[in-house]
Amino acid sequence: MALEALRVNRMRSVLTMFGVVIGVLAVVILVAVGTGAKDAVEKEISGLGTNIILVVPGRLTVGAAPTQSKLNLADVAYVRRVVGDPAKVTVSLQSGETVRVGGTEAFVTVVGTDQNLTNIFDRPLDKGRHLSGTDVDTRRRVAVLGSEVADKLFGDLDPIGRQLTISGARFRVVGVYAKIGQTFGVSRDQEVHIPVTTAQRLLGIARVNGIAVGASGPDEIGPLQSRVVAALTDRYPGEKFSAVTQTQLLGTIGSVLGMLTGVLAAIAGISLLVGGVGVSNIMLVSVRERTREIGLRKALGARQRDVLTQFLIEAVLLTTIGGVIGILLGVGGALAIQALTPVPASVTWWSVALAFGVSAAVGVFFGVAPARRAGRLDPVIALRAE
Amino acid sequence: MTAAASDAALEAVDLTRRYQLDGVAVEALRGVSLRIGRGEFVAIIGPSGSGKSTLMHLLGCLDRPTSGRLRVNGVEMSQLSDTQLAELRNKTIGFVFQSFHLLARTTALENVALPLVYRGVGKAERRTRARAALEAVGLGHRMEHRPSQMSGGEQQRVAIARALVGEPKVLLADEPTGNLDTRNGAEVMAILDRLNSDSGVAVVLVTHEPEVAGHARRQIHVRDGLIELDTADRTGTGETEQRDGGGAG
Ligand SMILES: Nc1ncnc2c1ncn2[C@@H]1O[C@H](COP(=O)(O)OP(=O)(O)OP(=O)(O)O)[C@@H](O)[C@H]1O
Numbered sequence: 001m002a003l004e005a006l007r008v009n010r011m012r013s014v015l016t017m018f019g020v021v022i023g024v025l026a027v028v029i030l031v032a033v034g035t036g037a038k039d040a041v042e043k044e045i046s047g048l049g050t051n052i053i054l055v056v057p058g059r060l061t062v063g064a065a066p067t068q069s070k071l072n073l074a075d076v077a078y079v080r081r082v083v084g085d086p087a088k089v090t091v092s093l094q095s096g097e098t099v100r101v102g103g104t105e106a107f108v109t110v111v112g113t114d115q116n117l118t119n120i121f122d123r124p125l126d127k128g129r130h131l132s133g134t135d136v137d138t139r140r141r142v143a144v145l146g147s148e149v150a151d152k153l154f155g156d157l158d159p160i161g162r163q164l165t166i167s168g169a170r171f172r173v174v175g176v177y178a179k180i181g182q183t184f185g186v187s188r189d190q191e192v193h194i195p196v197t198t199a200q201r202l203l204g205i206a207r208v209n210g211i212a213v214g215a216s217g218p219d220e221i222g223p224l225q226s227r228v229v230a231a232l233t234d235r236y237p238g239e240k241f242s243a244v245t246q247t248q249l250l251g252t253i254g255s256v257l258g259m260l261t262g263v264l265a266a267i268a269g270i271s272l273l274v275g276g277v278g279v280s281n282i283m284l285v286s287v288r289e290r291t292r293e294i295g296l297r298k299a300l301g302a303r304q305r306d307v308l309t310q311f312l313i314e315a316v317l318l319t320t321i322g323g324v325i326g327i328l329l330g331v332g333g334a335l336a337i338q339a340l341t342p343v344p345a346s347v348t349w350w351s352v353a354l355a356f357g358v359s360a361a362v363g364v365f366f367g368v369a370p371a372r373r374a375g376r377l378d379p380v381i382a383l384r385a386e
Numbered sequence: 387m388t389a390a391a392s393d394a395a396l397e398a399v400d401l402t403r404r405y406q407l408d409g410v411a412v413e414a415l416r417g418v419s420l421r422i423g424r425g426e427f428v429a430i431i432g433p434s435g436s437g438k439s440t441l442m443h444l445l446g447c448l449d450r451p452t453s454g455r456l457r458v459n460g461v462e463m464s465q466l467s468d469t470q471l472a473e474l475r476n477k478t479i480g481f482v483f484q485s486f487h488l489l490a491r492t493t494a495l496e497n498v499a500l501p502l503v504y505r506g507v508g509k510a511e512r513r514t515r516a517r518a519a520l521e522a523v524g525l526g527h528r529m530e531h532r533p534s535q536m537s538g539g540e541q542q543r544v545a546i547a548r549a550l551v552g553e554p555k556v557l558l559a560d561e562p563t564g565n566l567d568t569r570n571g572a573e574v575m576a577i578l579d580r581l582n583s584d585s586g587v588a589v590v591l592v593t594h595e596p597e598v599a600g601h602a603r604r605q606i607h608v609r610d611g612l613i614e615l616d617t618a619d620r621t622g623t624g625e626t627e628q629r630d631g632g633g634a635g
């Protein structure tokens with residue numbers, strides 16, 4: 001009966017549904033994109049390795065400006081003593097530099113590090129070898145290339161044993177890393193790793209950017225983190241040091257992205273609300289147009305409740321049909337975004353359930369006023385209406 | 387009086403109905419008393435604006451009187467809630483309107499079955515009873531037709547089938563032939579005649595046409611919201627009612 005009424009005014013029903021369709025579609029897609037982004041970042045962070053603690057000077061909060069580093073290699077040795085296992089501590093000094101092979105050049109991130117990098121981070125090799133302790137101790141000019149750098153500079157040639165220049169100095173390639181993709185939108189395949197000692201001389205500086213410590217298990221992370229920070233603060237009274245763990249990073253980034261997803265969903269929700277106002281409007285028009293029908297139904301014995309229910313069902317049907325169409329389009333859209341663009345999108349069952357529930361609720365909420373008006377119509381006046 | 391009163395299909399005492407229009411009061415009915423026995427056939431006639439439709443709406447419990455009392459099938463309507471009034475309209479009264487009032491885009495069968503929906507009758511039984519009602523008005527071959535696919539006379543017969551499908555005690559028809567030509571009007575009246583004599587339903591109809599009024603054994607003339615003449619008073623109320631009431635019971 002309710003479906004029949006919607007079919008009678010097909011064009012109008014479709015246009016009214018359109019508002020709800022758009023709203024639900026927006027909710028599903030925006031939540032999918034938000035969730036996809038969160039998933040992707042979490043995957044990147046977990047992909048770094050496990051049980052990692054990053055130690056940096058200054059206070060580390062999201063959005064704060066980076067602090068000028070005071071840490072040097074002596075501090076790294078100190079942290080090694082504090083941690084107890086020297087192999088579980090590594091270092092990083094980064095700088096953007098131009099590298100050149102013959103006529104080909106590339107702008108890359110040069111990372112000065114040491115042989116312990118691979119004890120802490122997952123960094124599989126494609127060819128050759130990792131940096132060694134001797135490389136670091138003797139300040140060798142050797143480099144391990146990210147996969148993109150190797151492709152760009154050497155193409156089909158095997159880079160191992162070949163020469164390249166980093167800001168004017170000659171280096172020999174000893175290894176090429178396997179492709180690992182991006183972290184925080186930065187391609188890690190565009191890095192060139194050289195011994196930290198060589199990097200300090202090349203750049204003419206004595207400091208390092210940060211220290212990474214690997215804990216032996218999840219339970220050790222907390223105590224180790226506080227021990228390292230306390231030791232560094234002892235060494236430099238009045239200075240601030242921060243140690244963040246992957247879990248903390250995941251938590252912070254997760255909550256920021258979660259909030260972002262929430263804001264997107266709320267914006268989409270507003271468009272759903274606007275769709276609901278459209279439904280209310282159309283139902284009022286429908287009640288007015290069908291005044292005579294309502295009068296007749298009452299004359300035949302329909303109670304106030306019967307008429308109210310009839311119109312409420314129509315409104316809910318209108319919004320839930322719109323909701324289902326919106327969900328289908330939204331899921332389709334999210335899959336298309338996932339497949340055709342670099343933006344990650346992942347449809348979650350709860351956003352679909354929520355969108356459906358909300359569209360039904362919108363029908364009830366915005367249908368109630370018109371339905372009550374219909375239910376209360378005086379049958380005599382309704383029958384006389386033209 | 388009391389025993390006779392509960393026997394009547396309709397009993398009105400001093401009914402008035404006043405409409406408030408932009409602060410001006412319109413007295414559509416100014417004190418109407420009448421008593422219609424079970425199985426009676428009554429025509430209400432009177433000039434336009436005299437209050438005939440207003441009276442029909444009150445008798446059919448679509449509207450409440452400003453003052454006065456009304457008993458329908460022995461029940462005092464002023465004591466009923468809106469929900470109970472809806473049930474009374476559904477079970478005790480059948481309406482036929484001048485302009486048919488069928489639901490467009492709905493088949494004859496579904497139109498006829500509509501009152502049973504509000505009585506909670508199941509779909510299969512609704513269809514069976516609606517089919518029987520349509521056959522009773524000679525429209526067994528028009529079950530699946532929509533109003534726009536039927537003539538005025540056929541539409542009004544569908545409306546009569548709808549009024550009768552719930553087996554009411556009283557059929558109220560406000561100018562049922564007003565929109566029909568003479569031939570279709572005569573056919574509708576023949577059906578009403580037959581229903582009244584066969585199933586003992588009391589029929590009250592409003593009309594402007596003398597031939598239509600002639601089908602009724604009793605005529606009530608209304609003018610300016612008052613009963614001007616009731617032929618039952620001339621022939622003797624008691625006699626008419628006893629005969630018709632006996633026939634129904
Ligand atoms: N809803 C209303 N509001 C105000 N006045 C009304 C209303 N309904 C009826 N009236 C007035 O009550 C009076 C009686 O109206 P009613 O419809 O009962 O007349 P009627 O005898 O059926 O006339 P007709 O033969 O033209 O159908 C008229 O003066 C009419 O204007």
Ligand SMILES: [Mg+2]
Pocket residue numbers: 438439440560
């Ligand atoms: Mg009238």
